[in-house]
Amino acid sequence: MAPLIRTRNLHLTYPDGTKALDGIDIELFEGEIIGLIGQNGSGKSTLSKCLNATLEPSKGTVEIDGTATTDEQNSGDIVEKVGYVFQNPDHQLFNRTVWDEIAYGPRNLDMEEEKVEERVREAAEVAGVHEQRFEEHPNLLTKGLRQRVAIASILSMKPDTIIVDEPTTGQDARQSLEIMNFLQQLQSEEDRTIIIVTHIIPIVQQYCDRVICLRNGKKLLEDEPKVVFNQPEELAKSAVQPSQIARLSHSLSGEFPDVETPYLTPDEAIEDFGSKYGR
Structure with missing residues (x-):
């Protein structure tokens, strides 16, 4: 099976000279839930942003469906193939109503309004955003509902892969379980590939099919959770504790x-x- 996303010798150095990624090679496949872990500064957020072309590599390539993200002919398709949900949903919610927020992506893709409505209603239903919320301002919703609106706004573009950065930040235990069960449902029922950027290890153990652990911009470990968390000495190098x-x-x-x-x-x-x- 060909990977949906592949990185080859991926490097990224920020303008101030900080080397964030140092030769990352990974392959991500359809229908997986991937946990991306590592201490602060390990490169996991930088890597996740390279996977949807928010950041451009300094060296090496990111390929989506076999085409490099730096290929100009592929640039318009990336938002439809890889969606990104920020750690803080307030960083991506800027419209005055929930409806307009979810509709923003399809409208930006120049879809007809009838098709936009279809996408909005479908995405909202999948994300658990009820119709009575459509005319409300997103900023007046609870954190859990804002997270769902943010996810719905990505789902409305029907990406094959969804990257979720720290999905349980600011959520209580019940809300965290709701979000994670919802993402697992998306993976199982919609056959989406889900990439979870997190430092909450029990989430990775419970929900992920595969774990990628980074340290100082390099890939330290990659395998099933049982295999990765059975290597405490290696994990200690990344300051990740089972x-x-x-x-x-x-x-x-x-x-x-x-x-x-x-x-x-x-x-x-x-x-x-x-x-x-x-x-």
Whole structure:
């Protein structure tokens, strides 16, 4: 299967000389949920912005459907292929009504108003933005609803891939679960590729199919969560600490050598430990 997005020897140096990316090679495929992790300054936000051509690489390439983002013939298609939801939805909500916010992208693509309405209603329904909110000002909504409006504004352009930067920032536990379950639903029912930029490790463990860990602009680890979080010594280099349950299960593997898998999800850990030791 050909990747939807591929980077080759990707480098980016900011004008002040800061080297943010240093030779990144990754491939992202249809229908995956990818967790992009690393400490502040590791390059994860810079990489995510290169993936939708918000930033242009200093060296190397980003390819979307086999075409480089720097190819002028591809520039108009990028917004329809890769959508970006900012960490703070207020940074991308600027229209006076929810309707106009969701309609902005399709209108900017010169769609007929009938088609725009179809896109708005479809995106709003998928994102859980109810019709009675359409005439409200986005800034008067709760943080969770503003996040959904921001996602709907991206969905209205029907991108194959959606990048969500720190989706649970400023949300309480219930709102965080709602957002993550919604993104998982998009992946499973709409077959979208979801890239989550986050430092919340339990989210990555629970929802992601694959994890990419960055350190100082380089790719440190890339694999399934079970594999990545079973390497605490490597993760320590990036200042990423596995969750308590991951550290506990890794510790138990030394105390109880017959436990085959050091890293388990919470449910797996309880079931596995109970079956082996009669608890």
